[in-house]
Amino acid sequence: MLEIKNLHARVAETGVEIIRGLNLTVQDGEVAAIMGPNGSGKSTLSYVLAGREDYEVTEGEILYNGQSILEMDPAERAASGIFLAFQYPMEIPGVATMEFLKVAMNAQRKARGEDPLSIPDLMKRVKHAAGELSMDLGMLKRPLNVGFSGGEKKRAEILQMKLLEPKLCVLDETDSGLDIDALKIVADGVNQLRSPDRSIVVITHYQRLLDYIVPDSVHVLYKGQVIKSGDKSLAYELEENGYAGIIEEAA
Amino acid sequence: MNVQIQPPRTPAEAALIDAFGERLSLLPGNGEVTLKRDAAIEAIKAGLPTRRVEAWHYTDLRRLLTAVPPFDATAAATPVAPLIEGSPVLALLNGTASKAAAIEGVTVSAVSEKLGDGTYAPALGPQDADDAIGALNSAFVADGWLLNIADGTVLEKPIELQNVQAGGQVHARFAVKVGAGVTATIVERQTGTGSALVSSVDNLVVGEGSNITWVIVQEQPDTATHLGQFNAWIGKDAKLTLFVMNTGGKLVRQEIRVVTKGQGSDFQLRGVNLLAGDTHTDVTMVLDHAVPHTGSREIVRNVVTDKANGVFQGRINVHQIAQKTDARMACNTLLLSDEGEFSTKPELEIFADDVQCGHGATVTEIDRNHLFYLMARGIDEKTARGLLVKAFVAEVIEELEDEPVVDALEALLHNWFQTHG
Numbered sequence: 001m002l003e004i005k006n007l008h009a010r011v012a013e014t015g016v017e018i019i020r021g022l023n024l025t026v027q028d029g030e031v032a033a034i035m036g037p038n039g040s041g042k043s044t045l046s047y048v049l050a051g052r053e054d055y056e057v058t059e060g061e062i063l064y065n066g067q068s069i070l071e072m073d074p075a076e077r078a079a080s081g082i083f084l085a086f087q088y089p090m091e092i093p094g095v096a097t098m099e100f101l102k103v104a105m106n107a108q109r110k111a112r113g114e115d116p117l118s119i120p121d122l123m124k125r126v127k128h129a130a131g132e133l134s135m136d137l138g139m140l141k142r143p144l145n146v147g148f149s150g151g152e153k154k155r156a157e158i159l160q161m162k163l164l165e166p167k168l169c170v171l172d173e174t175d176s177g178l179d180i181d182a183l184k185i186v187a188d189g190v191n192q193l194r195s196p197d198r199s200i201v202v203i204t205h206y207q208r209l210l211d212y213i214v215p216d217s218v219h220v221l222y223k224g225q226v227i228k229s230g231d232k233s234l235a236y237e238l239e240e241n242g243y244a245g246i247i248e249e250a251a
Numbered sequence: 252m253n254v255q256i257q258p259p260r261t262p263a264e265a266a267l268i269d270a271f272g273e274r275l276s277l278l279p280g281n282g283e284v285t286l287k288r289d290a291a292i293e294a295i296k297a298g299l300p301t302r303r304v305e306a307w308h309y310t311d312l313r314r315l316l317t318a319v320p321p322f323d324a325t326a327a328a329t330p331v332a333p334l335i336e337g338s339p340v341l342a343l344l345n346g347t348a349s350k351a352a353a354i355e356g357v358t359v360s361a362v363s364e365k366l367g368d369g370t371y372a373p374a375l376g377p378q379d380a381d382d383a384i385g386a387l388n389s390a391f392v393a394d395g396w397l398l399n400i401a402d403g404t405v406l407e408k409p410i411e412l413q414n415v416q417a418g419g420q421v422h423a424r425f426a427v428k429v430g431a432g433v434t435a436t437i438v439e440r441q442t443g444t445g446s447a448l449v450s451s452v453d454n455l456v457v458g459e460g461s462n463i464t465w466v467i468v469q470e471q472p473d474t475a476t477h478l479g480q481f482n483a484w485i486g487k488d489a490k491l492t493l494f495v496m497n498t499g500g501k502l503v504r505q506e507i508r509v510v511t512k513g514q515g516s517d518f519q520l521r522g523v524n525l526l527a528g529d530t531h532t533d534v535t536m537v538l539d540h541a542v543p544h545t546g547s548r549e550i551v552r553n554v555v556t557d558k559a560n561g562v563f564q565g566r567i568n569v570h571q572i573a574q575k576t577d578a579r580m581a582c583n584t585l586l587l588s589d590e591g592e593f594s595t596k597p598e599l600e601i602f603a604d605d606v607q608c609g610h611g612a613t614v615t616e617i618d619r620n621h622l623f624y625l626m627a628r629g630i631d632e633k634t635a636r637g638l639l640v641k642a643f644v645a646e647v648i649e650e651l652e653d654e655p656v657v658d659a660l661e662a663l664l665h666n667w668f669q670t671h672g
Contacts, residue, residue, distance in 0.1 A: 050627050053619070078629035090624040094642025094649075100625075103638065108629040143642075160628060 001168055001199040002026040007060035008224075009048045018044040020224035021060070026168075026217075029196040033210055033235060034203045036221035037243045042203045043087060045221070046172040049201075050084040051077045064168065079111035081167030085157040085174050092144040097156070100144045101126055105163055129162040133189050150177030158189040169193065169200045175209035187212030207239040220246055257298060266319035267295050270420070271390055274322060278393055280366035287375035287389060294377050294386035306381040309562040309594045310533040315502050316476065319448055323419030326445060333411045334438050334468065334659045341396045342413040346421040348394045356404030362395035362424045371397075374426065374454060384480045384506055388422050388450040395424030402430035402458070409436035409466070409656065416475065418445025426454040431486075433461040436653060441467065442499075446474035455483040457491050459513065464492045466656060468663065471500040473528050479505040485545075487513030494651060495522045496660060497532050498667050507536040511545035511573075521647045522551035525664070526559035526591070527671040533562035540573040540606075547577075552647050553584040554640055555591035556671055564596045565610065571602040580610040585617065585643050637668050 002025070009019040018041045026032045036042050048055050049062065051074040062069050069077055092100070105125075106116040117125070130137055133155050145153050154174055161169055171190065175183055190200065190213050202213055210218075210232065218234040219226045222243070227250035228234065238246070260268070271292045278288065299316060300307035328344040339352035341359065348361040365371035377386035396412060414423045427437065441451060449471070457463050471477045477500040485491050497503055509518050518538060526532050538547055551563050563582045584593040597610035617639050625635035641664060648660045 050623075052623050052627075073632065074623060074626035075629055075631045075635070078627055084627050086624070086627075090621055092621050092624065092639070092642065094644075094646040095638055100628075100638075103634065104625075104628040104630055107631060107634065111629060164628065 001028045001030070001065060002201070003063040005061045005063070007048070007062060008058045009044065009055050010058060012054050012056045017058070018055070018224055019048060022221075022225055024219060024226055026199045026201060028199060029194075030217060031194065031200045031202065031213065031215045033215035033218045034201060034221055035205070035207075035218060035235065035238060038205070040221045041224040042205075042221055043172055046084055046170050046203055049082065049170050050074055075107070076111075078164075078166075079108050083161050083164055083166030083169045085161055085169065085171045087173040087176060089145050089153040089157055091146045091148075093146050095144045097140045097142060097144045098126070101140070101160070101163060104160070108164060125163060129159055132162070132192070133159055134185055135159060151179065151182040154178055154182065154186055158186050162189060162193065167198055169198065170203065171200065172203045173205060174202070175204055175206065183209065184212060207235045210235045222247055222250065261299070261313055261316075263316040263319045264295065264299055264313070266321075267387070268292065270319065270321065274391065278366075278391070279363045280369060280372070283369050283372035284366050284375065287372055291376060291386045291389035294383070295390065300381060300383050304381055306535065306564070307383070309564070309596070310504055310531065312383060312504070315531060320419050320446060323417075326417035326419050328415040328417040328443060330413055330415060331440060331442055334440065334466075335409050335411070335655045338408045338411040338438065340411045340413055342415060343395060343421075343423050344415050345417050345419070346393050346423060348396060351396075354406075354410060356401045356406070357410065358399040358401070360397045362397055362426070363393060365397060366392070378508070384450055384478045384504065385452065387478065388424070388452045388480070391420065391422035391450070392424050392452070393422060395426070398427040400427065400429045400433050400435060403432045404430070404435065405433070406435040409438045411438040411440060413440045413442070414449065414451050415440075416443030416445055416447035416449055416471075418447050421447055421449045421451075423449070423451040424454070425451070428456045429458050429461050429463055431458040431460055433458065433463070436464040436466065436656065438656075439465065439467045441469040441471060441477060441479065443471060443475065446472070448476045450478045451480070453481045455481070455491070457483065457485045457489045459487045459489060461486070461489045463490070464494070464651065464653065464656070466494045466496070466660075467505070468496050468498075469500060469503065469505065470498045470663070471503070473499060473501050473530055475500055476502040477504075479503075481505070481507045483509045484512045485509065485516040485518060488515040489513060490517045490519070492519040492521070492651070494660075495520070495534060496525075496663065497523070497534070498525045498663065500532065501530050503530070503532040505534050507534070507538075509536070510539040510541050511547070512541060514542050514544045516542075516545045518545075518547040520547070520549040520551070521650060522549075522563070523644050523647055523664075524551070524553040524561055525644070525667045525671070526553065526561045527556045529558045531560045533564070535562070535564040537566045538568070538578070540567065540569045540576040540578060542570075543572060543574045543576075545573065545576055547579070549580040550647055551582045552644050553582070553593055554587065554644060555584060555593050556587045558588070558590045560591070561593040563593075564598070566598040566600070567608060569599070569601040569603050569606050569608060573603045574605045576603060576606040576608065578606070578608045582612045583643070584614045585640060586614055587617070587640070641665070641668060
């Protein structure tokens with residue numbers, strides 16, 4: 001599904017290198033957790049995958065189903081099935097959530113050569129998915145994310161993910177700002193999406209989320225590189241001993 | 252000794268003065284009306300305003316008005332479909348009032364009639380030395396509509412006033428006197444197919460406790476000059492919401508002059524300027540809070556593309572007796588082109604000491620974070636930009652409470668983006 005080879009990326013404006021020779025492979029159907037201390041490049045990795053212009057790839061390759069995505073803009077990447085659930089979803093005044101969902105879903109369908117959804121069909125899908133996430137439908141009439149609580153924003157991200165049915169999901173600190181009930185709902189939403197042809201990259205600072213979204217593999221990111229990979233037990237080890245031991249070991 | 256040296260007349264000034272000589276005998280009215288017309292043309296003879304006149308600083312009319320087309324009696328203008336289906340339409344076609352629609356609770360007459368019998372004379376004449384639009388219009392006005400809305404009238408459908416030009420010159424008046432306790436929406440369409448010089452003056456008096464929404468939609472072709480002026484006096488506990496949407500015209504100035512006359516009155520201005528091509532659009536407001544306990548809020552949103560040039564001047568005068576005035580003004584511009592320009596000049600002149608007044612202005616580009624977010628959901632860049640620009644403007648439109656009007660304005664917005672997005 002995803003193969004990242006010797007990736008180097010820097011902040012376009014300042015030239016500061018954040019990702020420094022990162023290697024990572026995620027198989028079809030795999031749930032991979034990326035953990036790491038603050039400033040290790042976790043969020044940058046998610047943005048680079050999604051194609052944010054603020055970052056420049058200077059070296060290396062990102063292959064998605066064997067194809068390089070580096071020349072694709074964010075919309076093309078999304079239409080090809082890559083989805084980033086934002087750590088801090090943007091508030092966009094004036095764009096109604098429902099209208100946004102309609103435009104996004106139909107843009108992706110169009111890119112795949114499918115017919116646009118009819119309004120009743122769209123409403124049905126949205127209602128169903130929102131119901132599963134215990135979301136209030138009134139929220140969908142409001143401007144996108146405007147005035148949503150932290151938990152509501154994260155749920156709205158998962159709602160979009162369910163509706164857009166991506167192949168590669170990247171969840172950036174989806175647990176931050178969530179209480180335990182909201183965390184369970186969000187994790188359930190993600191778990192329902194697990195399937196042999198869909199891969200999920202869970203970026204998190206804490207092991208807590210991984211109790212609910214159990215990963216197949218865990219990778220420790222430090223100074224822009226994966227310094228250790230293992231199975232879910234690695235997450236427990238980190239929770240017990242912190243990052244210091246692993247960082248020392250790698251140094 | 253001060254010697255006023257008059258610069259040589261521009262071709263436009265000369266053409267206006269010549270046209271007056273040719274037109275005067277053909278225009279309705281004599282006696283007092285003619286005297287008013289003669290006085291008005293003197294203001295034009297003194298020269299069109301330049302950038303040295305404070306109120307015209309950003310719109311140097313003398314320089315920008317490069318040509319004045321002759322009157323064209325044969326120009327054929329046809330009414331357009333009303334903004335809201337089923338609205339009664341009072342049309343002015345090539346400057347002449349067509350047949351009046353009958354509207355319950357509303358007395359309608361043609362301005363040409365009232366000019367003819369002289370009763371409209373007091374309404375003619377520039378309001379002050381800077382009032383070039385008032386002067387031009389008073390000199391040449393041939394027709395328009397006069398409406399009297401009876402006390403307690405509640406109109407189900409908006410009344411639509413249309414000023415449709417097909418070239419040449421058109422000088423129009425819409426005068427509306429609203430009684431007490433009236434609820435009504437008036438839609439004013441300024442449109443056409445020719446490269447006309449248009450002046451159009453509105454006079455609105457809002458009676459006690461009435462709630463009036465007035466929507467001006469100016470969508471002239473990009474060869475036309477449009478000089479509009481909206482005057483309103485708001486009575487006790489009355490509310491006026493003025494919505495101005497400019498989507499066309501080569502040279503446009505829309506003046507707004509409003510006085511809160513009665514305590515408890517409220518004025519709301521919402522403006523949308525969608526500017527494209529090589530055009531110049533100026534919205535200039537002078538609002539007088541003249542009595543205690545009145546409120547106002549002005550929000551103007553501008554989208555500037557191509558080489559378009561836009562201006563918003565907003566002046567709020569709070570008179571000494573106008574305690575407890577609550578006035579807020581905001582002008583936000585989305586600049587989508589390096590060659591576009593927008594100038595904002597807010598002015599507050601406050602003589603009362605117990606008031607709340609504020610203003611703010613922003614000029615921004617599309618928020619890159621917002622753009623990335625939308626694109627990260629598979630929405631292509633062009634569509635995503637369109638969504639964000641529309642959202643910026645739609646926020647102001649959606650504040651109007653009248654759903655059919657909101658839908659119609661959003662449709663206009665959509666059409667504009669289809670052509671210019």
